[in-house]
Amino acid sequence: MGLHNRGCDILGIEVPIVLAGMGGASTPRLAAAVSNAGGLGILGAAACGPNELRSWIAETRSLTDRPFGVDTLLPASVRRGKSTAAPKGGPSPMEQVPRHQEFARKFLETEGLEEPPPRVADPGSDEAATFTKGFFEAQMEVVIEQKVPVYAAGLGNPAPWLERMRANGTKVLAVVGAVRHARQVAETGLDIIVAQGHDAGGHNSPIGTMALVPQVVDAVGDIPVLAAGGITDGRGIAAAFMLGAQGAWIGSAFLATEEATLFDYQKKAIVDATDEGTTVSRSITGKPARQIKNRWAKAYENAEIDPLPMPFQSFIASPIMQAAMHANRADIWPGFAGQGIGMIKEIVPAADLLKRLVRETETVLATR
Numbered sequence: 437m438g439l440h441n442r443g444c445d446i447l448g449i450e451v452p453i454v455l456a457g458m459g460g461a462s463t464p465r466l467a468a469a470v471s472n473a474g475g476l477g478i479l480g481a482a483a484c485g486p487n488e489l490r491s492w493i494a495e496t497r498s499l500t501d502r503p504f505g506v507d508t509l510l511p512a513s514v515r516r517g518k519s520t521a522a523p524k525g526g527p528s529p530m531e532q533v534p535r536h537q538e539f540a541r542k543f544l545e546t547e548g549l550e551e552p553p554p555r556v557a558d559p560g561s562d563e564a565a566t567f568t569k570g571f572f573e574a575q576m577e578v579v580i581e582q583k584v585p586v587y588a589a590g591l592g593n594p595a596p597w598l599e600r601m602r603a604n605g606t607k608v609l610a611v612v613g614a615v616r617h618a619r620q621v622a623e624t625g626l627d628i629i630v631a632q633g634h635d636a637g638g639h640n641s642p643i644g645t646m647a648l649v650p651q652v653v654d655a656v657g658d659i660p661v662l663a664a665g666g667i668t669d670g671r672g673i674a675a676a677f678m679l680g681a682q683g684a685w686i687g688s689a690f691l692a693t694e695e696a697t698l699f700d701y702q703k704k705a706i707v708d709a710t711d712e713g714t715t716v717s718r719s720i721t722g723k724p725a726r727q728i729k730n731r732w733a734k735a736y737e738n739a740e741i742d743p744l745p746m747p748f749q750s751f752i753a754s755p756i757m758q759a760a761m762h763a764n765r766a767d768i769w770p771g772f773a774g775q776g777i778g779m780i781k782e783i784v785p786a787a788d789l790l791k792r793l794v795r796e797t798e799t800v801l802a803t804r
């Protein structure tokens with residue numbers, strides 16, 4: 437095919453279009469559909485414990501014999517224990533948890549939502565799992581044990597695991613939001629860098645995609661770069677090539693597919709949204725993340741307290757998300773999404789979307 441390039445050779449795929457790792461949404465069915473159609477499907481495994489990750493990998497392997505990837509988060513602040521430290525003279529995040537739990541409880545009450553039964557362990561207990569140092573490290577052991585074709589670090593630097601993954605033949609990617617971070621991961625000698633700009637859904641850079649991509653390309657020498665953030669159709673992919681990228685890492689556009697693991701009310705919120713439909717807030721994970729505008733993010737904007745750092749804010753937000761999903765409340769938790777969602781008008785099979793993206797890109801490149 438006309439779009440095939442060096443990035444494709446590295447990843448063993450036909451076209452340089454990659455399904456972004458999206459926690460909970462990029463599950464085996466979606467990832468396999470994208471890989472089977474010639475792109476690269478990446479599992480959004482950030483919240484998967486080791487056993488769940490093993491079973492996701494097995495399911496993906498049962499659905500495709502093509503390369504696929506696993507995306508997890510490796511936030512340096514958590515791995516170095518920085519996020520648990522108390523700011524000078526102030527209470528530690530752990531000490532602030534009860535105040536935020538009370539804020540969340542009142543929010544549920546005001547919104548007429550029922551508090552769900554606790555799904556995750558209390559952040560103070562020994563079994564507290566998700567988004568802790570031990571949790572991230574256990575995920576990496578599964579990535580290595582399972583010899584996955586591709587690994588992507590959605591946050592942080594995969595350097596400590598690089599040698600072992602390389603020995604397995606795993607291609608290693610890292611998502612960056614600044615040239616400084618791109619240089620750090622480039623030094624480790626990984627295979628591909630994803631430059632993800634401010635337009636993107638989920639965890640977010642302060643720098644716009646259009647400005648970030650060429651600066652990362654210039655900074656990392658021979659390492660291929662994938663552009664991410666706001667790329668929703670063939671024009672965006674063609675633009676990524678013009679900026680020096682080898683391909684596109686696409687999230688939100690794949691949320692509007694039949695295979696994406698999202699509630700129907702969330703898919704509808706994407707189709708209904710306009711270019712002004714998203715906001716950046718720390719209210720879900722503790723790090724700035726782009727999401728469809730909602731009342732939980734707004735509540736924090738209007739509150740006297742700021743969201744807690746990762747990983748503590750996830751424990752506060754989790755019951756809100758659960759309650760909203762249970763009640764189909766798009767006004768409370770519609771989900772993460774990027775600024776390109778104004779362009780999304782329908783839900784389609786993932787393979788059809790991939791084919792359309794290829795066709796549009798080829799047309800744009802041929803007629804410019």
Ligand SMILES: Cc1cc2nc3c(=O)[nH]c(=O)nc-3n(C[C@H](O)[C@H](O)[C@H](O)COP(=O)(O)O)c2cc1C
Nearest residue numbers: 456458459482590636637638665666687688772774
């Ligand atoms: C619903 C959703 C969940 C996401 N979860 C993750 C995640 O778990 N890990 C990660 O590295 N990036 C995550 N992201 C960011 C994507 O990997 C990707 O960089 C982003 O979607 C690209 O921008 P776009 O949505 O405009 O295409 C998420 C994005 C969305 C929309």
